[in-house]
Amino acid sequence: MGFCMWVLLFLPLFLWSSVGEKGIGRGSVPTERIAGSAGDVLEDNPVGKLKVYVYELPSKYNKKVLQKDPRCLTHMFAAEIFMHQFLLSSPVRTLNPSEADWFYTPVYTTCDLAPNGLPLPFKSPRMMRSAIQLISTKWPYWNRTEGADHFFLVPHDFGACFHYQEEKAIKRGILPLLQRATLVQTFGQRNHVCLNEGSITIPPYAPPEKMQSHLIPPDTPRSIFVYFRGLFYDVNNDPEGGYYARGARASIWENFKNNPLFDISTDHPTTYYEDMQRSIFCLCPLGWAPWSPRLVEAVIFGCIPVIIADDIVLPFADAIPWEEIGVFVAEKDVPYLDTILTSIPVEVVLRKQRLLANPSMKQAMLFPQPAQPRDAFHQILNGLARKLPHGKKIFLKPGQKILNWTAGPVGDMKPW
Ligand SMILES: *[C@@H]1O[C@H](CO)[C@@H](O)[C@H](O)[C@H]1NC(C)=O
Numbered sequence: 001m002g003f004c005m006w007v008l009l010f011l012p013l014f015l016w017s018s019v020g021e022k023g024i025g026r027g028s029v030p031t032e033r034i035a036g037s038a039g040d041v042l043e044d045n046p047v048g049k050l051k052v053y054v055y056e057l058p059s060k061y062n063k064k065v066l067q068k069d070p071r072c073l074t075h076m077f078a079a080e081i082f083m084h085q086f087l088l089s090s091p092v093r094t095l096n097p098s099e100a101d102w103f104y105t106p107v108y109t110t111c112d113l114a115p116n117g118l119p120l121p122f123k124s125p126r127m128m129r130s131a132i133q134l135i136s137t138k139w140p141y142w143n144r145t146e147g148a149d150h151f152f153l154v155p156h157d158f159g160a161c162f163h164y165q166e167e168k169a170i171k172r173g174i175l176p177l178l179q180r181a182t183l184v185q186t187f188g189q190r191n192h193v194c195l196n197e198g199s200i201t202i203p204p205y206a207p208p209e210k211m212q213s214h215l216i217p218p219d220t221p222r223s224i225f226v227y228f229r230g231l232f233y234d235v236n237n238d239p240e241g242g243y244y245a246r247g248a249r250a251s252i253w254e255n256f257k258n259n260p261l262f263d264i265s266t267d268h269p270t271t272y273y274e275d276m277q278r279s280i281f282c283l284c285p286l287g288w289a290p291w292s293p294r295l296v297e298a299v300i301f302g303c304i305p306v307i308i309a310d311d312i313v314l315p316f317a318d319a320i321p322w323e324e325i326g327v328f329v330a331e332k333d334v335p336y337l338d339t340i341l342t343s344i345p346v347e348v349v350l351r352k353q354r355l356l357a358n359p360s361m362k363q364a365m366l367f368p369q370p371a372q373p374r375d376a377f378h379q380i381l382n383g384l385a386r387k388l389p390h391g392k393k394i395f396l397k398p399g400q401k402i403l404n405w406t407a408g409p410v411g412d413m414k415p416w
């Protein structure tokens with residue numbers, strides 16, 4: 001479809017934009033019930049379906065780490081900290097480990113930020129090993145299953161591979177001691193060594209109150225067709241080009257920088273959140289890793305996410321009907337983005353916008369303080385509950401050992 005035809009189609013979209021959201025998590029607007037098996041489970045209440053035992057660790061594994069750098073509370077990896085706080089007062093918590101379905105180890109392995117705020121994963125493996133050593137000697141539960149009924153928050157770029165460069169992350173692989181545990185992580189890509197089957201993929205942490213404070217009147221027209229702010233090239237880390245975002249972001253820029261339908265740039269305006277609420281489509285291309293906070297922002301601000309990240313595993317993919325709310329574009333098809341997006345029938349766009357306006361969808365993307373029903377904390381618990389009951393075969397025979405405590409890089413063996 002050509003540009004002119006699309007302009008004709010813009011009009012009904014403007015009229016329809018009043019269908020937008022009225023506030024995070026409490027829309028009084030005509031939202032659409034998410035039909036079918038997937039979306040319905042977003043409404044589930046995990047209370048009564050599982051019991052979680054929270055190990056009590058010395059504060060050097062959690063509280064002290066946070067005291068050293070409070071920026072960890074607003075960082076996109078903050079789920080690791082808030083999940084701990086949430087569980088401490090959650091009704092699913094049990095103080096009796098013998099009745100627990102799941103064991104949780106509160107260790108903040110990603111709270112080590114460089115002065116510029118970038119998280120450094122170098123100490124994480126040793127810290128994690130140290131915590132597991134401690135729980136496996138102090139309590140009998142680890143040795144029973146070697147972690148198969150334990151879950152860990154590992155929100156780092158490549159999860160428990162603990163490196164921000166993909167090649168190095170792949171080379172490291174998932175920390176050997178975590179091979180049997182359930183990993184709750186932001187990283188999600190099919191057939192990747194850093195994603196174990198049975199892991200729970202979660203959204204990155206995005207500050208709920210800050211986003212709430214940028215909401216604009218819901219009847220504001222969505223006058224921007226495609227919106228994106230962020231890097232197209234990473235000249236420092238990828239001087240030759242083509243490696244960063246596997247070239248997809250470079251291709252977006254090269255093909256559409258002069259296209260009037262595309263509002264794209266590297267500037268990060270103060271009106272970023274408002275602009276997303278004025279946009280119909282928000283590009284969510286991969287960067288170094290396939291995931292980014294844009295996905296959360298797009299859902300919160302009702303902007304249809306255009307997901308460009310082949311093989312991405314999206315947050316709570318068994319509960320959120322991503323295929324219905326988003327648009328998926330293969331990395332190789334980026335040069336045809338304009339045609340692909342302008343060819344989507346208006347009814348389809350409107351339906352996606354209505355689904356996005358569903359408060360359950362937004363709530364599932366957030367880690368609010370205090371927690372609220374159906375939020376991301378509850379979706380994590382729902383994911384854990386759906387893995388129950390544990391099969392008998394997770395329990396090892398007396399004397400049986402599967403994990404190798406000395407496997408992994410020599411540097412990881414140093415005490416923490
Ligand atoms: C668990 O196994 C390890 C190594 O096999 C052992 O050192 C530790 O004492 C055991 N833990 C308990 C609580 O028995």
Ligand SMILES: *[C@@H]1O[C@H](CO)[C@@H](O)[C@H](O)[C@H]1NC(C)=O
Binds near residue numbers: 404408
């Ligand atoms: C454990 O891993 C180390 C280091 O890779 C290796 O040398 C050792 O043979 C492994 N042990 C077992 C029992 O597989």
